[in-house]
Amino acid sequence: MAQVLEFKLPDLGEGLTEAEIVRWLVEVGDVVAIDQPVVEVETAKAMVEVPCPYGGVVTARFGEEGTELPVGAPLLTVAVGAAEGSSGSAPSPSSSLPSSPSSGSGTESSGGSGNVLVGYGTGAPAARRRRIRPDRLDRAVAEAPVSVAPVVAAPVAEVLVAEAPVHEGPVPVVSPLVRRLARQHDIDLRRLAGSGPDGLILRADVDRAIRTVEETAAATARVQTPVAAVVAAPNGVAAASDAERIPLRGVRGAVADKLSRSRTEIPDATCWVDADATELMAVRAAMNAATGPSAGPKVSVLALLARICTAALARFPELNATVDTAAREIVRLPGVHLGFAAQTERGLVVPVVRDAHTRNAESIGAEIARLTELARTGKLSPAQLTGGTFTLNNYGVFGVDGSTPIINHPEAAMLGVGRIMAKPWVHRGELAVRQVVQLSLTFDHRVCDGGTAGGFLRYVADCVEQPAVLLRTL
Template sequence: MAQVLEFKLPDLGEGLTEAEIVRWLVEVGDVVAIDQPVVEVETAKAMVEVPCPYGGVVTARFGEEGSELPVGAPLLTVAVGATDASSAAPGDDGAAAEEPSSGSGSGSGNVLVGYGTGAPAARRRRIRPERNTASAAPAVVSAPSRPAPVAVAVGEVNGRQGPVAVVSPLVRRLARQHEIDLRQLTGSGPDGLILRADVDSAIRRAGEAVAEVEARTTAESVVAAAPTVHAGTAAPATAERIPLRGVRGAVADKLSRSRSEIPDATCWVDADATELMAARAAMNAASGPSGGPKVSVLALLARICTAALARYPELNSTVDTAAREIVRLPGVHLGFAAQTERGLVVPVVRDAHTRNAESIGAEIARLTELARTGKLSPAQLTGGTFTLNNYGVFGVDGSTPIINHPEAAMLGVGRIMPKPWVHHGELAVRQVVQLSLTFDHRVCDGGTAGGFLRYVADCVEQPAVLLRTL
């Protein structure tokens, strides 16, 4: 006999409390293997494929693509041990049986942090119901291993006195959470049984009614505030509303928190990057056509940052506001800003202080490719201690970066371009770059920040300065 198990949205780590369903990877009726990815979700950190810890037949899915679910909400139900269509026949509205222990063999036990055990995924196949199987809503499944007790509430049902038949505690709880009066619902199950699908429909209807009222109120407010439109003039356009959610919402929250909590200050300097560009060209020429990947300017600047942080560790720290303490961090986990179709993300190069320019460059290239394809994990987007922001790729000279909370500083790099420059007492055309350092004034004073920035500029102008730390 099949046992119906409910798989809930797991804790994806890093304090995330919700996720948006981007794409379902399975359909109701598909057969799934243990740890097979079943849905692709987007969190505030990354896009994640969520594997199911059970193997069996998918009997229900909860949530449409584009909807957001909180951690712990049902994702889908799986009939474990179903060998034919009758094992997954609908019946009791999706209430889950007790989950097996991790050693029971019916599940992996890995309610992940974004990953499963790596077991190979089986090919999906659809179990088609027999022709004489009674039809019911897809979200309704039966657990024949034990009959579910029917909870009865006495009251008026659609204008008449009588019992309110509800099989699942899940349905009662869902109705309570959304203030749905079960006495006002007509059950679509056998003998008027109220199913989860009935409650979901009532929730949608209530939500649509509220949205309609809010939209009408908003429209009336806009019309009241809008200037009078005279004959022959165009009507004012309606303002567009864009939800702040996913990556965009997470960035907005972090930047707002940074501005509200951190007393930041910015200093900047122009530097002659001609020698740095020449050194990079020499490195790449020495490697030859098959000598490995080229060293990027960003990789050299990242290596300069790690050397500067070794001299000025105050900027590789964070502030514990509750304890009123500055926390000096032992290693440098270097974040770098990357613009993607999903918005701005900051992948982190772990233990950057132990890497040379070539190693840092290779890791930056790997993480950048993952960012572009939306495959960065939450762990690869968190835990940074200092951020490097190369906004010069957008063709701008300077900026005042906002610190990536809870870090203490960010170095911004503008475009490198030919400019008139006094070199050895004579006016010359040199490759000039503007460097900007935004720092948390709680962790250090301007002297420390200025010393850090001046050292970075010296390394840019005279790369041989780095030889002391290589």
């Protein structure tokens, strides 16, 4: 006999508590293999394809595309059959999968995958995978002891209707949280169709009912309110009733939270300087013009600036730090994990070059190029977006000269770089046309004073104007 197993949204690591369904990769009725990606979700840090640790027939999906689900919420259910015996006997219950994706069972009877994400799957090497014939899968679904309605197959509006029959006897709810949520939103559980085993009412059912009520109320309000009317927003700001509202969630929401926290907690200050980058551009051109087996790949301006930053942080370690507000301590960090701001279609992300202080310009440039490509395709992992100790922000790519960047919390400083452009400049006592760039340093005034910040920025500017200064200190 088959089992219908529930696969829940796993813990994706890095302290993430929720994810948004971007795209379903399977339909109800599809046959899935162990470790096959079944859904693409977006967290506050990255886009992730989630593999299912079970093999079988998808009997239900929970959540439409665009829905946010908390970690531990049901994603889908899979009807799993037993392995086919050599004599063609009926499937054996002892060879079926464990009933919980987080059980971590490592017994031979477990069919769970050994390739796990944080918080689910098996803890031991994967058991031998069993191939189930389609005809046995069809019979497994028919014989499954747990009946689960395909959630996505039914319109949302059918979840809660005024004419729905009232439950007789006890309402099939076991969770106090579900009861409290329904009570807070005036949802009559007796008129709710449960999508869990044996009609059990789950939190997802109540959430859908709440959304249905809210959408109905909103549609009614739109019909009754003139288009030109002006309403008061919850924050007291007047807004047209037809104004577009964009939820702050996913990457955009994470950026908003981090920037708000930075401005709330960090007493930041900014200093800036114009630097003559003509010599730096000439050195880069000479590097990239070199030929022969030792020439290596091309070096970008960003890679050179990153290498200059690591040298400057070695001289001014006060800026490679963070502040422990609870302990009222400045924590100076031993290594430089250099973040760099990258604008993508999904928003602003800051990939991190690990151990940048141990790399040369060529190595840093190669890592920046690799991480930039992952950012462009939305394949950066959460670990590649966290743990930075200092950030380099090249906003010159947007054609602007200067900015006062916001520190990437919980770091202590960020160096901003404007566009490099030809400007009149006094060079060796004469007016000349030079390649000039504006550098701006925003720093946490708790970790150092203006003298330290100015010394850091001046050293960076000196290396830009005279690259031999950097060579002398290598």
